[in-house]
Amino acid sequence: MSDCGCSRSSVATGLSHQEPLGHDRHSSRGLPRVCAAALITLLQCQPAGVAADASRASYFGTDDRENAGLIGIFYDLKQTQTRENKRANFTEIVAKFIDSGWDEFVLRDFYRVSRALHTTQIFIPYMDARAAPEAFGVAQTVKPSHWLIHYKGQVQAPRSGRFRFVGLADDMLAVAVNGETSLVASHHNVKVPTRWRSSVPTDTKGPCGPLIYGDWFSVKQGEIFDLDIVIGEIPGGGFGAWLQIQEEGVSYPESDTPHTRFPVFQMRSEQLDPAIFKWGKVPFYSLSGDQWTGVR
Numbered sequence: 001m002s003d004c005g006c007s008r009s010s011v012a013t014g015l016s017h018q019e020p021l022g023h024d025r026h027s028s029r030g031l032p033r034v035c036a037a038a039l040i041t042l043l044q045c046q047p048a049g050v051a052a053d054a055s056r057a058s059y060f061g062t063d064d065r066e067n068a069g070l071i072g073i074f075y076d077l078k079q080t081q082t083r084e085n086k087r088a089n090f091t092e093i094v095a096k097f098i099d100s101g102w103d104e105f106v107l108r109d110f111y112r113v114s115r116a117l118h119t120t121q122i123f124i125p126y127m128d129a130r131a132a133p134e135a136f137g138v139a140q141t142v143k144p145s146h147w148l149i150h151y152k153g154q155v156q157a158p159r160s161g162r163f164r165f166v167g168l169a170d171d172m173l174a175v176a177v178n179g180e181t182s183l184v185a186s187h188h189n190v191k192v193p194t195r196w197r198s199s200v201p202t203d204t205k206g207p208c209g210p211l212i213y214g215d216w217f218s219v220k221q222g223e224i225f226d227l228d229i230v231i232g233e234i235p236g237g238g239f240g241a242w243l244q245i246q247e248e249g250v251s252y253p254e255s256d257t258p259h260t261r262f263p264v265f266q267m268r269s270e271q272l273d274p275a276i277f278k279w280g281k282v283p284f285y286s287l288s289g290d291q292w293t294g295v296r
Contacts, residue, residue, distance in 0.1 A: 061117030145236035183214030263288035
């Protein structure tokens with residue numbers, strides 16, 4: 001998609017391509033539910049619209065597995081496993097994947113990159129969409145459109161409570177808790193035809209539309225739950241994805257606008273450079289200090 005102004009050059013139901021992997025929602029999925037993950041290297045982001053580089057690519061994850069977190073798998077929905085061109089409707093494929101219970105078998109015919117990355121947050125400031133294939137080492141073979149990244153892991157909450165995810169993306173973001181879709185949050189011009197619907201819109205503006213509230217879920221401290229996140233880009237251009245968290249009964253600071261500053265969902269406590277993570281590149285946010293722990 002386009003950069004911070006969020007104008008789109010094409011309709012976000014574009015065509016894409018495919019590739020295979022092993023069936024099974026959990027244990028026999030294409031990769032095991034690995035939870036060793038690493039801190040995202042928060043290096044400086046170049047202005048959107050310029051060539052992708054290593055600093056921007058790092059926001060999608062790193063090769064470091066020492067710290068528990070999420071493992072990310074990259075798919076190109078424009079080609080098959082054997083690297084042949086394949087036309088497919090991006091939003092329909094993503095919706096089918098989500099409504100299937102996040103079954104990777106749905107993506108079996110699409111090109112799946114062998115290199116996996118590890119991350120502890122999905123809070124990617126606006127940047128060139130080329131940064132994603134570059135991060136996974138396939139910039140020479142995958143054009144920066146119709147790509148999808150599936151992050152997965154097992155997580156423990158910092159305490160017992162009732163929570164919900166809040167998010168947005170340009171182009172798309174979705175989240176599942178224990179295999180149940182709890183959030184689908186996309187650019188206002190992107191319609192992912194899933195069965196999930198938000199119960200209420202937020203009053204908080206994001207870089208390309210209002211943030212979307214997810215469904216409430218309850219967790220107990222020490223309880224382990226499965227977490228799946230997908231992000232994707234359709235036409236190319238600018239990309240950003242922002243996942244935040246809300247705890248029931250908790251008040252959060254507001255911006256001058258005012259808009260609620262929901263905490264960034266983090267699996268490792270990190271400070272974010274305000275010169276990079278600023279309004280327009282990301283939504284209004286706060287850092288609560290709470291750490292959702294990844295399980296190895």
